[in-house]
Amino acid sequence: MKRLLRLFLSTLNYAVKREFEFKFNLLFFLIFNIVWILTSLAGISLVFKEAGTIAGWTRPQAMLLVLVYYITGSVIKALVIPGANQLAELVRTGGFDFYLLKPVDAQLLVSLTKMYPNQLARILIVAFALPWYLGKMGLAVSFGSWMLFLILIILAVTAFYNLYFIIASLSFWLQNIFNLNDLFAEILDVGKRTTDIFTGVAGGAILFVIPVGLIATIPAKVLMGTAGWEILPLLLLSNLILFVISRKFFRFAIRFYSSASS
């Protein structure tokens, strides 16, 4: 565990330094992301001006949802998607050989050695905006709710990690998973809207199977005080099941790996 943590920190250190090598790139990224967040909020504002409420969500609540989305979504984009994409590329090119030879679990190594730290800058922007916006909404969030909020975000990240690795593991059979990144982004993007629009079986699936509801809807509800700890046991269980499936599927898929380089 200690060794893995050291490996993760070293990779993070390297990725951050590499990002700062291209300062103008980072600056443009920050500017465009601020524009993107403001555009999203303006879009939500226009939509709600016309729609009234959507599935019981008002305009300020929907804007809070978008802010929460940018926190969870950015962590997933920074830490989860790069690794999953890297797996597909490594399998296709045969570079996965080198990961199999190292004395660390191959899945962990692939996951830990690729990340986009520039996404973390977006989290910082929103982390400042969120408490201000909550204050503007007149919401006082208790310490317990903040803790639950953090736990839910961690659960969302781990759930999506497992889900994406299941999809990325398909690359052991498929030659090239084109546009995988776009598909990931689209699935994530669904979380920007309230998942209360899904009802019945779809409502359950969107929370426990493809846990899009965990990205923003449930954490936002916790901040608004309309959801509490009661949801946690089921989410933990579904997360555990997803982890077991993902792990077993990866172990199964790896058997079909035939190196492209040798």
Place this chain on the structure above:
Amino acid sequence: MIWMLISLVRTGIALLMWLAASNAVIGGYTKEEIISYYVVIMFAEWFLMWNPFHPIAEEIRSGYILTMLIKPLNYAKAWFAKEAGFKVTAMGILAIATVFVFSILKILNLWVILIPGWDWLLVIPAIFAGVIISFFTTMSMVILAFWFTEVEYVNFLFWTIFIFLGGLWMPVSFLPGWAKTINMFLPFRYELSFPVEILFHKVGGAELWISLLSAGFWSVALWTLYKFLWKKGVKAYSAFGQ
């Protein structure tokens, strides 16, 4: 295939969102109309958005474009033909997607409401202008790669504005009055939204003719801009390892 799946997901979510809206009339559209709008805009996006940005950016960055430059063919025409070929090939998948979407709508007891009118004749020039504007906007943006190593941000900025003003996120009628007027003189609306607005009879009178003129103007202007940038860019371009 994946981009089609992405469009289906996006449209499905939009449908559910609007079904869950509390107001009956939304931005001048009834609930049934707005649902129809998102279905039509999905198909329109498949047909009208001709944007081979990433492959061309890669060709320029990697230097592969040199193999094209020495051939006796027009680079823009070659890519236009490639895109046209792709759109024709995608028709088969599109047919499957159409059956799928309409089956889902039937299950949900929803219908795509389109009432024919004389103004539908103007959809043809609007579509033609949409394709030209979409293609030459992309070409003008991507050949900036002749000068800069990273042009992805230009594309990102374009899409940030386009999803708003092009009618992809929401009908342009949602925009405030002043923004709608400015948008009439910008190219974004003509890439996607304009033909769909005509289909739904949401644009008429003087606005219709002004919009058609504006679409024509942008088709010529962007084509000219591309030709100018191409001429300058080819002279400025240098590739390594070739």
